[in-house]
Amino acid sequence: MPYLKRFVNLITEEYDLYLTDEPFANGLLAFIISSIKNKPLTVTLRGWGDLTNAHNEYSNLKFFFLRLISNFVLSKADRIIVLSKATATELNKIYNLRRFYVIERPIDVKYYSGGKRSIKYSIPTILTVTNLRYKNKFRGVVEVIEVINKIKKKTGNDVVLLVAGGGKYLDELKEFAKKFDFVEVLGFRKDVPDVLASADIFVYVSYLDAFPSVILEAQAAGLPVICNNYGGLPESCGWAGIVVKDKKDLEQVLSKLLTNKKIQRKLRYKSYKKMKKYNAVAVEKYVRVWDETIKEYK
Structure with a gap:
């Protein structure tokens, strides 16, 4: 307008x-x-x-x-x-x-929890969704790929990484991903709930984020979530996910999670439990501040 x-x-x-x-x-x-x-x-x-x-x-x-x-x-x-x-x-x-x-950002929990598995692999599927408009987010995806490559070399286990997101670094990512047979670059997707439903684990590494809603979206979809300790990522992840210190820590945590279904189930439950009341708590905080502001002004 x-x-x-x-x-x-x-x-x-x-x-x-x-x-x-x-x-x-x-x-x-x-x-x-x-x-x-x-x-x-x-x-x-x-x-x-x-x-x-x-x-x-x-x-x-x-x-x-x-x-x-x-x-x-x-x-x-x-x-x-x-x-x-x-x-x-x-x-x-x-x-x-x-x-x-x-105050945290509310999201449409029902929307992100209602996806249908659209990408089907018979091996463990890791997902990251990011905005490839920014170099410091592209850098995070590269880091995830490098860590998974190390895990594959050490364990010999099959795994696939799905990368969803568009932006000016998409072509550069596609070129980089050609070196690795386990990476599928999806590009920009409108069907994010279906993409989330296609994954077993969500990993998000970024070096420029205030409070990434994509972590909340993954938790709304009931996924185990791992993120790095930068900016607002730990606050977005909260008690329901795992925050890693560095690449070495990510390698250890992800390697363990890939082979331990019990921990995966535990983290899935934590995601579900957190997001069940998440919006109600956030909205209550907004309304309280708005009411307080109006009353104080009168």
Whole structure:
């Protein structure tokens, strides 16, 4: 919706609270409307990549102005919500986040738990789903492939790795994967629930993530989850999965999990148990903060 039309729509309607999920153009618009209407403003920050230029996608000049606008909007917000403690830590290196709350991102648990097995292998199937737009996520996939290759060489056991996700590093990944006969690069997939249902174990390694929802999606599908200890990954994984320290640790944990059905079942149950109440808890936190903000403003 064009900004003028959006402005007219917001100015003619009555709301108790204005919400925005970024402090750039939409954030500035939300601040202007909330000021005119004399209503509170809440900003939800989904990550730190854009706000810190971690992807190196902005020129110095563009980032200077984006940072200027963000600082202004965040300083005027009545409440700031971040998805993870890691997000708050990274953002506080540049911005002064005042009155922030850490609240997890809800997901459609029913949708991700309802997949049908569409890719069928008779051998253990490992899955990773990522956004290959970013080099630091591509790097994580390469690391997973290298670790599985080591496990195969040591044990001689058959295994397949499915890699789902699109982005500018997809072609580079396909070229790299040609060296390994156990890797199937699926590319971008719309049928994520079916892909999740096709796996036995979910592994996610990334070096740029605030709170990856793909880990929650895998847990919603009832998969055992392993992730690395970076950024918001441990917070997303929580008590239901396994967080590894490094490549050596990943090799040991994954090797054991591949051959131990009992541990797989235990982790599957943990995923199910966590996600059964996950959304209700997250939504309750959001509503509590919104209600508190509205009451305080009156």
